[in-house]
Amino acid sequence: MTAADVPANATGKAAAAISRKPTRSTIADGSTRTSRTVRYVLLLLFLLFVLTPVYVVVITSFKTSSDTTAAAQWSLPQTWTLEPWRKAWDVLQPYIVRSLSLAVPAAIIASLIGSANGFVLARWRFPGANLVFAFILFGMFIPYQAVMLPLRTTFQELDVTRGIPTLLIAHVIYGIPICTLIFRNYYATVVPHEIIESARVDGAGLVQTYARIILPISISGFVVTLIWQFTSVWNDFLFALFLTQQNNGPVTLGLAALAGGQKVDYAASMAGALITSLPTLLVYIVLGRWFIGGLMAGALKG
């Protein structure tokens, strides 16, 4: 999925709502011990459903090729080996370097533009701002297939080398809508009206207000958009497929190549799937609350 798949106009507020402890009245609902046990049993069953693929991918990634027979598919490795990881790493390493050099700047640039836009749309509105808002919002939902062909032609005509630079430009442009919306909502809910008004009365212009008042309190907004953009750029496949080639593409193309050959090396494919997922998983684990904030963006009003 890509950035545009999840619309946004809320931030960490919704995430905070999830982790909010239920009110006492909800706990004191007279839920019996039996009902609690039933809930636990059901939850554990669902946990199995969610974790089964994890078990498979992890054990398979440590197996020797003779160990991946049909009969042994669900058992632990007879002998544990790092060979699949080494194999996958050898293939994926240049792709990972390219993906990093793509996702980090793409996330930063789109976030900066989104922050400035969001501030204007939330706090420095001009006549017709709503129209502009709708214009941007719709840009977030379009199926990228509808622009992909001419986009490729445009880049060819601009003579931009197909590869990471092309992809970077595309991800920045199509990342702007969601970043704008996340920041717009962030500023609409977080910044008190009075601060901006008094700054205006004092004669501060837009740039001054933005630089002195808004930017310093934007950190958690930036964390959300940076995580969001990094994850969606890292995980993007469609743009990569259309705008780059395998020998200069990002990591999703590398994984598709590794796992999609004529004779599939399952152990190496699984190790590859893990390797390519580690950066985003790490972001999720370390910055979970903000990650959720990005996810929730837009589906819920702050």
Place this chain on the structure above:
Amino acid sequence: MHGRIRTWGPGALVLLPTVLLLGYFVYGLIAWSFNTSLTDRHTARKGPAEYVGFDNYVNLFGEERFLNSLKNLGVLTVAFIVGTLIFGLLWALLLEKGLRGEGIFRSIFLFPMAISMIASGVVWGWLLNPSQGDDARGLNRLFSILHLNVLENPWWTGGSRWTTMASIALPAVWQLSGYIMALFLAGFRGIPGELREAARVDGASEFKLYRHVLFPQLSPIALSALIILGHMSLKLFDLIYAITGPNQFRTEVPSVYMWNTLLRSDMAKAAAISIVLLAVVAVLVIPYVAYTVRQESEE
């Protein structure tokens, strides 16, 4: 007048680059695609093309393969939305009253969201291996280990359109149910405790409490979830590419068909498919965008 420009001008100026960029790269390119779809540009070769009106669209809708891809998409979308909503809502219901270890459950249910559809497709392609009996692999092998052989099935490679597309939807459900859970959970937690209290004082049963008090409060969230899942499903591409490969008639949907058409350098036809896809998404999204913007401006 001068004063107003001084007040509003800078803001408009900040948004100008974005408006220009999106004007070209979103709206301009859509117009370009649409324009191409009206021509007879059926090769990659440059040079003048003739306008043929809506011929490409007429041909598409008369074509077995395209209709098949639309039907696949319809079934996939229903299976995906229903599956994800059921799982997501169920998880939220199980968690919303709070229990020990809630954070762990939440985190585990949500983590698939962080993974690319390509990576998840690689794993699910392995799990959905169609072999059965002694040669069973993946989930089929697991079923036979658990003596649940009745559950063994050919997944996306055999059976009806429903079993095929539901097999494709399964990994997508796995990836996104946690997200829907998070939405509903935030919804439940946002309902003031007094509401529940009042209902209980009035003697409402748990069932009635949910049915008449809590669920109605969640309907805006359900609507958002529906729109989000719907438009995700319409664009689904990576997962199918990774699980079945792009060139499978059985699992072909318009986004995949467009890619296959493009591989044959049929520009006009690929453009027409992409515009049909856009139209389907727009039907879903435009009312939603209009509604959101109106709501925002009321605040």
